[in-house]
Amino acid sequence: xxxxxxxxxxxxxADTGTAGRGNxxxxxxxxxANWTGLWFVLPFLAFYLLFLVWPAVVGLGYSFTDRSLAxxxxxxxxxxxxxxxxxxxxxxxxxxxxxxxxxxxxxVMVLLALGLALITDHARRLGWFLRLSFFAPxxxxxxVMALIWEWMYNPSLGLFNSILGxxxxxxxxxxxxxxxxxxxxxIATAWWxxxxxxxxxxxxxxSIPKDLYEAASIDGAGAWQRVGRITLPMLRRTTVLIxxxxxxxxxxxxxxxxxxxxxxxxxxxxxxxxxxxxSGFVGLRIGLASSMAYVFMVLIVVASIAQFHFFARRED
Amino acid sequence: xxxxxxxxxxxxxxxxxxxxRRRRPPVGALALYTVAFLAALAWLLPLAWAFAxxxxxxxxxxxxxxxxxTSNPTFEAYLDVLGRGDIIQWTVNSLVTTxxxxxxxxxxxxxxxxxxxxxxxxxxxxxxxxxxxxxxIPPQTLIVPQFILMTQLGLVDTYWGIALPQVVxxxxxxxxxxxxDAIPRDYEDxxxxxxxxxxxxxxxxxxxxxxxxxxxxxxxxxxxxxxxxLWPFLVTTAPEMMTLPVGMGTVMxxxxxxxxxxxxxxxxxxxxxxxxxxxxxxxIVTGVAGAGIKG
Numbered sequence: 082x083x084x085x086x087x088x089x090x091x092x093x094x095a096d097t098g099t100a101g102r103g104n105x106x107x108x109x110x111x112x113x114a115n116w117t118g119l120w121f122v123l124p125f126l127a128f129y130l131l132f133l134v135w136p137a138v139v140g141l142g143y144s145f146t147d148r149s150l151a152x153x154x155x156x157x158x159x160x161x162x163x164x165x166x167x168x169x170x171x172x173x174x175x176x177x178x179x180x181x182x183x184x185x186x187x188x189v190m191v192l193l194a195l196g197l198a199l200i201t202d203h204a205r206r207l208g209w210f211l212r213l214s215f216f217a218p219x220x221x222x223x224x225v226m227a228l229i230w231e232w233m234y235n236p237s238l239g240l241f242n243s244i245l246g247x248x249x250x251x252x253x254x255x256x257x258x259x260x261x262x263x264x265x266x267x268i269a270t271a272w273w274x275x276x277x278x279x280x281x282x283x284x285x286x287x288s289i290p291k292d293l294y295e296a297a298s299i300d301g302a303g304a305w306q307r308v309g310r311i312t313l314p315m316l317r318r319t320t321v322l323i324x325x326x327x328x329x330x331x332x333x334x335x336x337x338x339x340x341x342x343x344x345x346x347x348x349x350x351x352x353x354x355x356x357x358x359x360s361g362f363v364g365l366r367i368g369l370a371s372s373m374a375y376v377f378m379v380l381i382v383v384a385s386i387a388q389f390h391f392f393a394r395r396e397d
Numbered sequence: 398x399x400x401x402x403x404x405x406x407x408x409x410x411x412x413x414x415x416x417x418r419r420r421r422p423p424v425g426a427l428a429l430y431t432v433a434f435l436a437a438l439a440w441l442l443p444l445a446w447a448f449a450x451x452x453x454x455x456x457x458x459x460x461x462x463x464x465x466x467t468s469n470p471t472f473e474a475y476l477d478v479l480g481r482g483d484i485i486q487w488t489v490n491s492l493v494t495t496x497x498x499x500x501x502x503x504x505x506x507x508x509x510x511x512x513x514x515x516x517x518x519x520x521x522x523x524x525x526x527x528x529x530x531x532x533x534i535p536p537q538t539l540i541v542p543q544f545i546l547m548t549q550l551g552l553v554d555t556y557w558g559i560a561l562p563q564v565v566x567x568x569x570x571x572x573x574x575x576x577x578d579a580i581p582r583d584y585e586d587x588x589x590x591x592x593x594x595x596x597x598x599x600x601x602x603x604x605x606x607x608x609x610x611x612x613x614x615x616x617x618x619x620x621x622x623x624x625x626x627l628w629p630f631l632v633t634t635a636p637e638m639m640t641l642p643v644g645m646g647t648v649m650x651x652x653x654x655x656x657x658x659x660x661x662x663x664x665x666x667x668x669x670x671x672x673x674x675x676x677x678x679x680x681i682v683t684g685v686a687g688a689g690i691k692g
Contacts, residue, residue, distance in 0.1 A: 117595055118516025122524060125509035125570060128501075132562040133531055136542035143542065150545075197436065204433035212682060213675075214437035217444070220670040222624040222642040228663040229447045232656060240446055243462045272443065280685040304425065333535045336626045340646055354537045361541040362631065374538040382533045 144372035150365040162372035172373060174348060175356040176380075178263070182338070182352065183331040185267045190327050191320065193271055194278035199308065201279075202286045212283070216276035223273075227340035230269040231256065256342050259349040266338050266350060273337070274330075278323045285319040286312060321392045329385055353377050444667070451475065451660040458656040474661035484665060486637055487644035490556070491623055491669075494640060497560035498622035503615055505564060510573030511599050515585075531567040537627060544631050554638045559629045563622055569614050576610045577603065613684025616677055623670055641666055 144162050148155045166172055201211040218226065233240045234255035242252030255265045289312065297307050335354035338344065344351030344359075351359075357377065361370030446465075450458055451474050453467040478484055513525050543562055544553075552558030580603060588598045604611065629640045636644065645666050674681065 115516070116518055118512040118518040118521065121508045121512025121516065121595075125505040125528070126524070128505055128561070128564050129528060129531065129567070132543065132546075132565050133534065133536075133539065134527075136539040136546055137534065139546070140539060140542040200429070200433045200436060204430050207430065207433050207437070211433055211437050213678065214440045216681070217671060217674060218440065220620055220624075220674045221667050222645070222670070223626050224642040224646040225663045225666045228645070228659055229443050232450065232660060233443060233446060238459050238461065238463070238656070240463060247462060272440065277685065280682060284682075284685065333537060335537060340626075354535075357538065358540065358627075362544075367541055367545070370541050374541065378534060378538045381535055381538075385533050 140371045140374060143367050144375055146368045148367040150361065150367050158368065162368045163376075165369060166372045166376055171348070172353070172356060172376075175351045175353045176377075178348075178350060179332060179334065179352045179354075181263055182267065182334050182350075183328065185264065186270055186331045186334075187324065187327050189267060189271050190275055190278055190331075191324055193275050194282050194323065195316070195320070197275070197279050198282035198286055199312070201283055202312075203304070212280075215279050218273045219276035221273065223336045224340060226269065226273045227337055230265075230272075231341055234265055234269075257346060259346050262342055262346060262350050266341055269341065270334070270337055278327065281319060281323055282316065285316055289315045325385075325388050325392060328388060329381070332381055332384065447660045447663050447667075451657055451664050453657050455655055455657045459654075474655075474657035475665070478658055478662045478665060483636060483644060484641070484662060487639055487641040488669070490559075490638060490644075491641040494556050494559045494629070495619055495622040497556060498563045499615055499618045501560070501564045502566060502569065502618045503611065506566065506569040506573055506614065507599075507604070507611070509570045510577055511603065513570070514574045514577035515582075515595075528567045529571055531565070532571065536562075536565075540627065540631055543628075547632055552632075554633055554635050556638075558632045559638075559640065560622075562628060563625060566618070569618070573607075573610060573614065576607060580606055609680070609683060612677070612680040616673075616681055616684060619673070620670060641669075 145157060145159060146155050147158045147161075197211075197215050201208060201215070204211065236242055236252060236254050236257055239255070241255065245252050253261055256262050293311050293315075294307055297311055302310065333354065334352055335358070338350050338352055339355050339358075342350045344355050353373070354377070357370050357373045360366050360373060364370075449465050449467070450463075452470045452472065454469050454471055454473065457464075457467055457469070509528070513521065547553050547558050547562075550558075552561070584602050584606070585598050588602045593601070624642060625640075626642045626646065630643045630646065633639045633643060636647075639647065645662055
């Protein structure tokens with residue numbers, strides 16, 4: 082197909098020259114043999130096929146073998162890996178941890194973003210300072226965020242326990258206890274990532290027509306009423322978008338947890354992505370890791386499509 | 398903020414004088430600004446604490462209760478960290494790979510988005526569907542086969558190995574295509590009348606009209622690539638090839654309990670992007686806004 086298009090390079094210009102009918106796409110549509118568009122798509126397509134589609138296909142193949150990262154002979158094992166993955170209690174636990182993180186982080190990240198955006202939208206004179214403060218953590222590398230929060234969470238020397246101590250309260254073990262580790266990770270993640278949702282909310286708020294508020298004021302609506310009756314209803318689409326993006330993002334959590342707790346204590350914070358990593362790169366079992374990756378990929382895709390349908394229907 | 402509630406009376410009074418938002422009762426405004434200011438301070442606190450720790454003498458970092466303002470501020474921790482040299486090498490690696498990812502992503506995504514937006518060709522609908530479907534696939538699930546591919550291509554521990562797989566970001570094709578779709582075609586038609594080829598039209602007509610979205614995509618690609626951890630972590634084994642986040646995450650562990658040094662390195666690791674953010678704040682804010690409203 083590359084050959085085909087070489088003699089077509091000049092056609093769009095020629096099309097408009099001869100036709101002069103205005104809309105180019107109409108002209109092109111009538112000539113099914115035009116490959117110019119494909120030339121434009123080709124570079125991205127090459128990357129896409131090589132680094133996404135091909136690994137996805139090959140990974141599916143690996144999942145039916147006992148391939149090891151250490152090398153050695155590879156043989157076909159049928160559905161053994163899939164059976165092992167689906168019945169593995171550790172996989173169930175890591176899936177559960179991922180769901181717990183998602184269930185805790187999504188409401189926090191959506192509501193916190195909404196609250197901070199509402200504050201910013203009203204405290205206009207601090208606008209620049211507030212945007213800077215709330216969004217700045219978003220640009221930090223995950224390692225930097227992890228180092229800072231590990232230091233603040235440090236049970237014996239950290240800032241948090243020292244503040245609690247000064248208030249006469251007992252400190253927490255934070256990342257070092259099975260009970261509090263996940264919550265601690267969620268708090269740190271909210272601080273780090275909420276800025277993106279916050280900016281989405283802020284932009285949506287600032288695009289609400291001013292005369293709506295003015296009309297409401299004239300009718301005697303107070304500040305709270307204006308927020309409740311105008312701002313929040315006008316933000317519904319944005320809330321749906323943010324919730325969907327946040328759900329998908331939270332399900333993929335790995336890096337900050339891996340860096341802060343390593344999945345511990347006692348695997349209480351190991352997420353599914355880390356388990357895939359552990360099986361493939363630590364346990365060296367490529368086949369098993371690939372089947373787990375597919376189990377997770379299917380879950381993500383199903384969750385995304387389900388959400389899309391759910392929200393698409395509610396939009397109407 | 399709670400005290401902004403009983404503002405209906407003044408608002409009603411303001412009815413005759415136009416917009417009432419400027420006539421908020423002072424007590425409500427005061428409460429609002431206090432809450433806003435405290436929230437912002439709370440958000441900056443972790444960064445401030447990291448900096449406060451980093452300028453302490455090492456011995457002072459483990460004192461309880463900790464102090465915010467050391468009486469002996471010192472940049473010793475920074476000199477120690479920089480003196481090892483590796484953090485400079487990692488910064489260079491991050492710069493090179495991030496630049497590669499950003500430039501390549503912009504080029505291939507712009508071309509693809511323009512192709513899908515302006516041309517019809519055989520297979521276009523299902524090609525577009527195939528690429529958009531890729532948005533759903535979490536890249537982390539492909540780490541194992543991607544890593545094996547990289548070993549087969551001999552790209553482990555190379556800049557290309559770090560950069561190339563990160564270029565595949567279907568969501569940017571989608572965002573750019575939507576932006577291009579909204580640009581009226583009249584401008585392009587005029588250029589085509591003058592005999593400009595499709596690439597020339599894209600370069601000299603469409604791209605200048607697309608600066609805000611290009612800036613947004615560029616900046617977000619840059620932030621994403623600079624901060625990416627998992628893939629560079631997998632594909633680099635030699636410390637001298639590691640990116641800044643990977644180097645800090647793996648080698649720093651060896652610094653153990655020298656908290657001033659750990660925090661100094663955290664501050665150094667945070668600086669490059671904080672500076673980029675301060676310089677491009679407006680583009681980032683409008684970029685998120687644009688992507689959000691259209692998406």
